[in-house]
Amino acid sequence: MARSLGRICKGFQCLGSLSSIQTQLRQPSTSVSVRGTTFVRTMVQALPSLFSSKPRDFSLPNSSWGSEMMRLYEHYNSQCEVETEGGEKQEGPWRRLPSYNRLLKYATGGVYLSKIIQSKARLFTRNIRDPGAAFEYVLFVNSEEQKCACVFQAGHLLEGPPGHVHGGAIATMIDTVTGTHATILSGPVMTANLNINYRSPIPLGSTVLLESFLDKKEGRKTFISCKVTSSNGSKLHTETTALFLSINFSHLLLGE
Numbered sequence: 001m002a003r004s005l006g007r008i009c010k011g012f013q014c015l016g017s018l019s020s021i022q023t024q025l026r027q028p029s030t031s032v033s034v035r036g037t038t039f040v041r042t043m044v045q046a047l048p049s050l051f052s053s054k055p056r057d058f059s060l061p062n063s064s065w066g067s068e069m070m071r072l073y074e075h076y077n078s079q080c081e082v083e084t085e086g087g088e089k090q091e092g093p094w095r096r097l098p099s100y101n102r103l104l105k106y107a108t109g110g111v112y113l114s115k116i117i118q119s120k121a122r123l124f125t126r127n128i129r130d131p132g133a134a135f136e137y138v139l140f141v142n143s144e145e146q147k148c149a150c151v152f153q154a155g156h157l158l159e160g161p162p163g164h165v166h167g168g169a170i171a172t173m174i175d176t177v178t179g180t181h182a183t184i185l186s187g188p189v190m191t192a193n194l195n196i197n198y199r200s201p202i203p204l205g206s207t208v209l210l211e212s213f214l215d216k217k218e219g220r221k222t223f224i225s226c227k228v229t230s231s232n233g234s235k236l237h238t239e240t241t242a243l244f245l246s247i248n249f250s251h252l253l254l255g256e
């Protein structure tokens with residue numbers, strides 16, 4: 001127990017360094033777009049060094065991914081690295097995020113925090129072994145435009161109305177995408193409000209696109225909106241507004 005607590009404290013120091021990076025980037029001399037870009041790049045580059053082990057990255061293609069899932073994955077992935085006219089490779093506008101599992105559960109500290117609260121804890125969206133059975137998704141972030149895109153293929157275990165995706169499963173994905181986006185923009189947050197309008201049902205097994213946008217930041221509040229469309233963008237499935245509040249880690253440990 002004492003050792004676990006020590007590890008948690010160490011982990012928090014690591015995560016604390018993420019907030020100091022963020023604070024540094026909040027200096028008035030840095031412009032908004034440059035600040036956002038640099039923070040995400042620094043965060044994504046810094047995260048692997050925080051991992052105590054190399055867990056599977058669930059956001060890479062697997063054999064269950066259908067053609068639409070692959071097509072959209074390739075669409076965004078090809079914009080993560082672009083070629084200049086001189087034939088040189090350079091960073092593109094989009095960045096693929098490794099799976100949420102790697103970001104939170106296996107981040108030093110995060111994994112111990114999870115274990116001390118509930119030893120059998122598993123990340124909700126990444127805990128089904130059968131590939132393709134439930135949530136298959138990959139997230140991309142565009143720091144310049146302060147938006148995120150998520151390609152989501154809904155497996156057969158997510159049924160709600162016959163042949164269609166459960167509204168709670170859709171809400172889970174919206175919370176995941178907007179929550180990840182808010183975390184990138186503001187550091188540790190919790191969802192305070194999620195307001196979803198369901199416009200048309202999502203067929204089970206289909207691939208949809210979730211796009212989230214920063215509406216505004218006010219003190220501890222980060223307001224994000226999100227829409228879910230069919231993979232070719234022709235059909236609107238849901239529209240959402242969400243509010244995230246920045247928290248201290250003690251809020252999770254002590255419920256305060």
Ligand SMILES: CCCCCCCC/C=C\CCCCCCCC(=O)SCCNC(=O)CCNC(=O)[C@H](O)C(C)(C)COP(=O)(O)OP(=O)(O)OC[C@H]1O[C@@H](n2cnc3c(N)ncnc32)[C@H](O)[C@@H]1OP(=O)(O)O
Pocket residue numbers: 015100103104107110175176179180183187188189190191192193221243245247252
């Ligand atoms: C976390 C570790 C991160 C580690 C980093 C590693 C990288 C991670 C990468 C990737 C992340 C992936 C992300 C996944 C996504 C999942 C996220 C979830 O599903 S979270 C679970 C569901 N949410 C809850 O269970 C919250 C329960 N609620 C609470 O705990 C509190 O109510 C909380 C924290 C939300 C607010 O409590 P207060 O005490 O801090 O704040 P008060 O004083 O109540 O409110 C502050 C202001 O906000 C407004 N406010 C509060 N709640 C509101 C609401 N529901 N609607 C509108 N305004 C609200 C208030 O009116 C007040 O506004 P005025 O300052 O007066 O202007």
